Amino acid sequence: MLDIHRILVQRLTLSWLAISLLIGGGLYWRGIERIDDRLVELASAEAARLAAAHIPLLKAPEANRQRLSEVAQDFLREHFIVVELYDRGHNLIAEAVHPDFEAIEERIKRQGHSFPQEETPYYERFSLEQQTVLLVVVPLRDERREIVGYFEGVFLIEPEVLQRLQDELVVSLLTTLATVLLTTLVIYPVVRGLHRDVVKFSRELLKGNIELMEVLGSAIAKRDSDTSVHNYRVAIYAVRLAEAAGLAAAPIRDLIAGAFLHDVGKIGIPDAILLKPARLDEDEFAIMRRHVALGVDILKKSAWLERARDVVEFHHEKFDGSGYLKGLKGEAIPLAARIFAIVDVFDALTSQRPYKAPMPLKEAMAIIEGSAGTHFDPVLVERFAAIVEPLYAEVSRASDAEVEALLRALIERYFFADGPTA
Numbered sequence: 001m002l003d004i005h006r007i008l009v010q011r012l013t014l015s016w017l018a019i020s021l022l023i024g025g026g027l028y029w030r031g032i033e034r035i036d037d038r039l040v041e042l043a044s045a046e047a048a049r050l051a052a053a054h055i056p057l058l059k060a061p062e063a064n065r066q067r068l069s070e071v072a073q074d075f076l077r078e079h080f081i082v083v084e085l086y087d088r089g090h091n092l093i094a095e096a097v098h099p100d101f102e103a104i105e106e107r108i109k110r111q112g113h114s115f116p117q118e119e120t121p122y123y124e125r126f127s128l129e130q131q132t133v134l135l136v137v138v139p140l141r142d143e144r145r146e147i148v149g150y151f152e153g154v155f156l157i158e159p160e161v162l163q164r165l166q167d168e169l170v171v172s173l174l175t176t177l178a179t180v181l182l183t184t185l186v187i188y189p190v191v192r193g194l195h196r197d198v199v200k201f202s203r204e205l206l207k208g209n210i211e212l213m214e215v216l217g218s219a220i221a222k223r224d225s226d227t228s229v230h231n232y233r234v235a236i237y238a239v240r241l242a243e244a245a246g247l248a249a250a251p252i253r254d255l256i257a258g259a260f261l262h263d264v265g266k267i268g269i270p271d272a273i274l275l276k277p278a279r280l281d282e283d284e285f286a287i288m289r290r291h292v293a294l295g296v297d298i299l300k301k302s303a304w305l306e307r308a309r310d311v312v313e314f315h316h317e318k319f320d321g322s323g324y325l326k327g328l329k330g331e332a333i334p335l336a337a338r339i340f341a342i343v344d345v346f347d348a349l350t351s352q353r354p355y356k357a358p359m360p361l362k363e364a365m366a367i368i369e370g371s372a373g374t375h376f377d378p379v380l381v382e383r384f385a386a387i388v389e390p391l392y393a394e395v396s397r398a399s400d401a402e403v404e405a406l407l408r409a410l411i412e413r414y415f416f417a418d419g420p421t422a
């Protein structure tokens with residue numbers, strides 16, 4: 001079963017972090033911007049006031065240096081820690097620095113700044129040691145809206161203001177956290193419930209698919225002299241051999257489907273050949289061989305049944321290349337088909353048919369082992385020989401119903417125990 005609980009908690013936690021950072025960061029940034037806007041507005045207003053009151057001074061800066069210095073000095077009493085006045089040629093004509101902030105003034109000077117020509121004032125925020133300052137440059141205009149000089153002001157953003165912003169940030173982060181947590185608590189059971197429904201639904205779907213596979217398998221068994229129990233037994237043998245060969249769950253699921261459907265193509269073989277009680281002649285055998293291609297064709301109708309394809313398409317290939325349809329050799333034959341070939345022949349030998357008694361285990365294994373390397377993969381034959389005794393004892397002693405129950409247990413384990421992954 002997918003650990004839906006862990007996945008949900010992980011994803012919701014990640015979402016929480018992302019949302020908190022986004023909202024918290026956004027609020028902080030907006031807060032700082034609002035302060036900037038306020039200070040820039042203030043600087044513009046001051047500049048406008050200054051321009052209006054002192055246009056004659058600004059127009060003849062050389063003659064009025066002393067007076068302009070006093071004007072600059074006046075501003076320090078209000079909000080600024082540095083004030084500079086420039087003429088229209090960008091030459092500094094007056095400057096006032098608050099005595100407590102000379103160091104800051106030095107630092108800012110090194111940064112330089114530009115002189116805005118448009119309506120929007122130039123501004124920049126600096127973080128210097130513990131302090132944050134805002135530098136604003138505003139053009140000064142005369143009554144004809146022509147630039148007569150520039151006003152530069154530096155504000156100190158009060159540490160308390162920054163502190164307040166940071167506090168707001170913490171509060172907003174905590175609020176977001178709480179909100180997302182609450183939402184999570186509400187969403188979590190809803191998602192769990194939906195997931196349970198989906199799991200239930202896909203189990204039913206899977207059950208339907210498995211039933212379809214069994215129905216198809218037994219439909220052909222009804223025509224052939226085999227019974228469905230042959231399909232069940234070869235599926236059990238195939239799974240056990242696959243386990244002994246170290247196959248993972250997914251290929252074992254495909255092998256089970258292959259065991260059910262291996263001869264599904266026989267549905268298209270005429271009765272005269274399929275049910276002929278005597279040996280087939282060359283032409284009849286050629287027709288019989290078509291059951292492989294017919295089977296592949298039938299599987300194409302369903303993506304789910306296609307998983308059986310390796311077995312259906314290659315179960316009559318032989319390890320030495322003398323099999324059909326393709327005459328594949330050795331490991332070119334898919335592993336599932338190499339496994340299946342052994343157990344299919346083994347079950348045919350050891351089971352009772354209308355025309356023959358079951359062959360004893362020893363004799364059957366002598367035939368299988370005698371064909372290792374020619375018909376069968378010798379490594380797999382060795383693996384099979386190692387497990388066959390108790391396995392055959394268990395299966396051959398079981399009634400048809402018990403065989404079916406054994407297979408049900410394997411289907412449950414491989415298709416359902418890990419959740420409906422198939």
Ligand SMILES: [Fe+2]
Nearest residue numbers: 262263315316
């Ligand atoms: Fe076959």
Ligand SMILES: [Fe+2]
Nearest residue numbers: 230262263344
């Ligand atoms: Fe078979």
